[in-house]
Amino acid sequence: MKRLATVAAAAALLLPLAACGNDDAVDPRADVDSTLVVYAAASLKGTFTELAKEFEATNDGVTVQLSFGGSSDLVSQISEGAPADVFASADEKNMDTLVGDDLVSGDPEDFASNTLVIVTPPDNPGDVTSLDDLADPDLDVVVCAPQVPCGSAAQKLATAAGVTLAPDSEEQSVTDVLTKVTSGEADAGLVYVTDAKGAGDDVRTVEVPQASEVVNTYPIAVLADAKQPGLARDWVELVTGAQGQKVLRAAGFARP
Amino acid sequence: MSPVGAPRAPEVPAARRAGRAPRTTGDLPRWVWLPAALGAALVVLPVVALLTRVDWSDLPALLMSESSRAALSLSLRTAAASTVLCVLLGVPMAFVLARSRFPGQALLRALVLLPLVLPPVVGGIALLATFGRRGLLGSSLEVLGVQVAFSTTAVVLAQTFVALPFLVISLEGSLRTAGHRYETVAATLGARPSTVLRRVSLPLVLPGLASGAVLAFARALGEFGATITFAGSLQGVTRTLPLEIYLQRETDPDAAVALSLLLVVVAVLVIVLVRGREGRS
Amino acid sequence: MSIALRLHVPERDVDLALDVPAGSTLGLVGPNGAGKSTVLATLAGTLRPPHARLEVDGRLLVDTDTGRWTPPYARGVGLLAQEPLLFPHLDVVANVAFGPRSRGASRREAEQVARERLAELGCTDLAARRPGTLSGGQAARVALARALAPDPGVLLLDEPMAALDAAVVPQLRTTLAQVLRRRRDAGRTAVLVTHDVLDALLLTDTLAVVEHGRVVDVGPTQRVLEQPRSAFAAELAGLNLLRGTSAAPGLHTPEGLVVHAAGPTPLTGEPAVAVLDPAAVAVHLEAPAGSPRNVWPATVTAVEPRGRRALVRTDVVSADVTVDAVADLLLEPGRRVHLVVKASEVQVHGL
Missing domain, CATH: 3.40.190.10 (Periplasmic binding protein-like II)
Structure with a gap:
């Protein structure tokens, strides 16, 4: 044994x-x-x-x-x-x-x-309406790690919008971010428009005005x-x- | 009497022969060595290859970067906490499995060992289904103001989940080997069950417990799949060494290799520790 | 501490009753698998039999009818097994102090008791040793000291000398005899399982023979060994035993043998046994002249040399003869002989 x-x-x-x-x-x-x-x-x-x-x-x-x-x-x-x-x-x-x-x-x-967009669970439990909410430490926010493309894009977007993100997790890939949101573990996440579209009714999408400045x-x-x-x-x-x-x-x- | 030409055993003085363990390699067909060597190469070669990739001159800097130190420190702290948790929960489990009989015991043993054979990512998904915000217990915990996901607690839970079976099977084996005759004697000497457990059973299996704890620590230290699925990844909070290695690959392969080397060194130390102790007993 | 035990374990085919008066030592003998271990385990509380009632010193410890069950640690029943089983992680003093300590004595008190027990058994110099460094005989003594330390009302001895070197057995047996005598004076009781006739003679007052889960004979040790009513006890004592029905002039066996016996015989028609010493059996090739009472034709089955004498086993009884006689008569398995026994050498006991 x-x-x-x-x-x-x-x-x-x-x-x-x-x-x-x-x-x-x-x-x-x-x-x-x-x-x-x-x-x-x-x-x-x-x-x-x-x-x-x-x-x-x-x-x-x-x-x-x-x-x-x-x-x-x-x-x-x-x-x-x-x-x-x-x-x-x-x-x-x-x-x-x-x-x-x-x-x-x-x-x-x-x-x-591709551009970034905020996704929340369909019922939007964190009441997220803008990128500013992603700076709230009380909300569970998930983004990509800065080392991967979607993460560096997220950082650029935050800088452009003058927001300091308060992430609870920096995921390895955009799919991981999406999963954390669709499963309800996270209140909000930053993903690509295409990912949000692909998730359909599993997420609610919140547009970010500055997104067009950070194009992948x-x-x-x-x-x-x-x-x-x-x-x-x-x-x-x-x-x-x-x-x-x-x-x-x-x-x-x-x-x- | 031996026929001419038959191989003869070399003349070895009896005294010398007695001092050595009998050699049985001669009984093995020679071809066995080839697949055996291939198997050994399969394990050893990648580790050697890893060493060739190490950037030795930058190694200290790579290992001492802020993110590396944060990951190492987090890994050591969480693995230590998981090991303590494994001991607290695993010792009673091993005793129940080894020393009592109840219906469904075989099934329970199989289930407890499940994390050994389960892909860690499956463990992570299962943990999410349990402790996640919408999980079995997670929603009740949420009401109590306890949030597990994205916290260091989640890392410890994930590591304990995968490491617990190591401690349980190691200790259960020791308990079965030790048998219960000492415990019977202790009982006839007037010792109550708690006294028997504390003063006889536990001391007798202490070596098994120690090696089980070391294995559990090593497994916790290497945990990746369940952690990244269940706990997330944030420097200093949930990003342990294996997660840091995986992330560093994206931008700084040298740092990933350096940190991998660190984990290999820890792993080798653990194996030496456990095997060395086994060799003596 | 008297013991009253009723035990019924159908799956082991054990169904027996034993009563041991306070201050005595009961010996349990019988073939392997006869149920001796079941009895000890029931007394110690390591086995939970389906049907049992056990009273020790008038205190009801076990009664399966009412569900009463006393766990081993609360029985005051000590156990000395074949192997010493000293706790390897404790030194000798700590091993012996374990019992008193477990029963609530302070560390100092327990250690003092331990040192006294060790001194009584001549093991004072072993006090600081680890069990792994002791010889078999030393370990057995320490194990005895440990079993005695909590002063159990009943001490169970499960072949305590069977695993020991023959050289150290006599000394330990003497020690054990002294210990049991001291305990007897204090009203303590002991049960000894053994395969050795010397153990039985020197250490026990009462002997119970267990065969097939039943007590087939019980009584004062001397009586059970000298007038055995069971094949096992006879073999243990080195005596011949013939089973049959009592009838003039002594005993009739089912095989048609008529055994002449002297002295009192039990009621005619009752089951009985005839007992005779192998030394009283003479071996002849021809039926002797004159009129000895018992002349039994027999076939030699085995010859076991024992020094200058030999035990000649036959299909009837065994004979103890000189090796010279074996040579003269060419005794070997298969040889037809006549066995001759004086009626005065044969005793018949009712069962």
Whole structure:
């Protein structure tokens, strides 16, 4: 029993580190010939999944493999040699990292932008009406950590509005912020417009007037090591073209 | 009498032979060594690889940054508190499981060990469902003015949740090994159950309790999934070392590696502590 | 402290009653699994039998009919087991002081009692030692001192010398005899489980033979061993025992053997046993001339050498003969012999 406990303990010590791996990683070896591998920021999950169906319908025999994750996670995977053809980032900083490492073919194109909005649970228990309320230490306020794109955007927004946020938690990703609000743990959170739209009736949205001053731009690029550069180019065209823009707009994204 | 060419045992003086533990490696087929070595490499190599990534010159600065110190201090404090909580709750649990019989005991034991096999994030969701604002107990706690979510208390709860089984199985094993004959003798000498527990049972399993507590501490220190799900992440309040490592990866991979090294060192210390004690007993 | 026990445990096939007068030591003998441990565990309170009634010194401790149950610590019943089971984390004095301390004595009082008990058993110099450093004999003495320290009204001894080196047994037995005699004078009672005839003879006043969960014989130790009514007690005492029905001229066995006995015999037709010493059995190859009363044809089943003599086991009774006789008569398993016993050497007891 003691021995088992020791082994279990050793395993448990490694577990949290293992848990840091990306959940959405795909098997890169699966049928490379007719497969387009797209790495995209988590906030693009809904729109890109829809676009992938259309892409497969118009390109016979082509399979689109989508891998969603935090932009910085995806960048480090691509840097370590993950076999992706296209990368769509939720911010310019992460794309710049890839450009700096010569991992991008051609210039990235901006295809969408996103702004922040306040979300509260549907019954708005904290009676949140403006960004000022997010400075109230008595309310449970959740934002992204400054280290991740949605967090740095939140900080910029607060600065622009002259508000000092009093967060009770700085989450790792915008999804975590949204979950804390929809589950009712938090009174208010700052998320992207698209996330608020995606959550539907699970949240109440409060607009922030200064939000337009802090715009998050989404760039997309074909990768230098792409195995399917032609298909990758087609994908970029789909996203930046009328068809793609229509889907993105419907999800709440703004023009770049 | 041995046939010509047959391998002969090397001549070892009897006195020397007697002084050594008998070697049995000769009985193992050689091919066993290959997968065994691969397995060892799988565990050891990543740790070595981690060492190669460490920026040794900046290490002190990385470890002494304000956020690192806050995370380390929070981790040590919460892990210590969780360990105390594990001892206070786990010792009685181990005694109940090892020393009494009641219907549903096997089921209870299985349930108590659940956090061992459960993904920590599931534990976090379960804790939210219990202590969250809209959770089973959370709403009653809210009425009393106690809020668990986003507090250091939540971190301690999450760590206790995942660490408790380590203490319970370690101690229950010790209790079963020790048997209850000493306790019987103590009772016939006139000792009441509380006296037996305090003066006989506990002292007898003290080594098992100590190693269980060390394991629980280590598990609490490494807790990530349940904490980030249940407690949130705020410097100095809920952002423990593993959460800090995960966050630092976004902007400062060197700091993440440095903090990882710190956790590895603590983990190795814990294993040495527990295994060393086992070796002696 | 008198003991009155009624015990019925169907799942262990134990159903018996025992009464021990105050100030005596009862010996319990019987084959393994006969129920001796069940009796001790019931007395100590470590077993909760389905049907039992136990009175010690007139105080009702257990009565399953009314649900009365006294936990072990409140019984005043001490236990000395086969293994010393000294608490390894306490030194010798603390081990012996444990009982008095648990019963509310102050640390100083308890320690004083402990030192007195140790002194009585000649263990004063062991006081500061840890149990792990003691020899088997030393540990047994300390365990005895510990069991005596709370001065239990009833002391249970569960084969206390069975696990010891043969070399230290006689000395410990003498000590135990002295201790039990002292306690007897103070009205204290003891129950001893043993497999050793010497233990039974030297340490007990009364002997109860337990077989298949029943008391098959009980009485003064001397009587039970010399006039055994059970195969086990006879074997323990080294005597032959034949079961049957009493009838002139002594006993008729179910196998058709007629046993001639001298002296008083019980009522005709009653179940009875015939007891005879193996030394009184002579072995012949031919049926002897003359008219000895008991001549039984038999087949040798085993020959057990014991120094210059040997025990010749047969399908009837055993004979104690010289090794020379074994050689002369070529006694070996399977050999047909005639066993000859004088009627005056045979006693018949009613059951």
